[in-house]
Amino acid sequence: MGRTGLGPVIRNHQGELLAAMSVTRIGLLDPAAVEALATSMALQLARDRGFLRINLEGDVKMVLEAVMADDPGWSRIGHLVEDVRFALQHFNSWTMAYVKREANQATQKVAKMATAQPLDRTWSSDFPDVLREICASELSALNTC
Template sequence: MDVWSVGGKKFQKKSSTGAVNFLQLVEEIFNQCGADEILQFSGTVRRVWLRRNEAVFEGTFVHPSILVQRTSTAVEEFAKANAVEDKLRARNVMAVEEVWRPPCHGWWKVNWDASLGKEQGWMGFGVVVRDDRGQLLAAYSKTLRGNLEVAQAEARAALIAIQFCRSLGLEHVHFEGDAKMVITAVNSSDPDWSSMGFVVEDIKHELQAMTQWCFTFVRREGNKAAHTMSKLDIRSFLDNTWLYEPPECISEILQMEQVAPIAIEFH
């Protein structure tokens, strides 16, 4: 009673509650208090028990106000430790989300990207097509002269990827890139009035000819193969296609990403 009387106001009231037993008291606390107060209550209960043991077995006595102060300190340390753990967990989740993942069964995953060499006056585009086991079907690189803004170049890369897939006769295609602005525009039913709008409209037109498709965003870490392809032999200004056997520059990337066991399902 002495301990609870120097605690929070809610606990002061509860110290004089008509609860028949401790279980009923705990149920009332859990039903009427928030998470922080429940944590404080649990910490105080633990300290009361330890104080009782110290008094019985060691003959020591801790003043109620000191006990409450120690409880508050312990609760703060517990909260800080959990906050750090939550941040680490969030980082781990993000890291998991950033790896390449295979598409659902029966679909093709097509990664695309663009690279710009503004000083040299060129643009590179890369496309990588894999099945639901991570096996390469085709890789493609293309170089164009000229300069575009980043969003325009990324939109052009997406268009090139779609046209490449149509040339291969692919249906059920999951397009994935690291240009969120382009992906948002493609998935939107509203017209795009930005500088890349005319390319976005071409993309939507090309997609109408495909049986089933989806456009999703992935961070650069999950788009390594396509990014590398966009920089391949950038000064040659040639179109290059690889079927089944990847170019050496992405062989190791594909091998590492092929082990990813999780598939993303679309319904």
């Protein structure tokens, strides 16, 4: 459809939903650019909600490595990496971790929703049922491990 969907999801340390965004961008972006842009949006959402300590998870290792590197260089996503680095300065503490795409189903679903419904949305409550179901399922799986 010529659109890219982004779906940052914010949960607390127990895996419960706190906020989510469904954002559409015109054009097809490569996965690294999408991940960097979604990370930047997630950080802004977390900052807007007043969170001071965050743990970021992403499924594009190149983006995480670029943010953690001393110099992001002038790669095709360098400017997005710099946006993420700047946004991280507003938090008291933060960590970043790579997760496999299969472990990141909530964000994947919200991103797909964005391509189907091109209006940007932000939720702090009244989350879509499908998002609640995915998060409850993931939470249940974590509790049985």
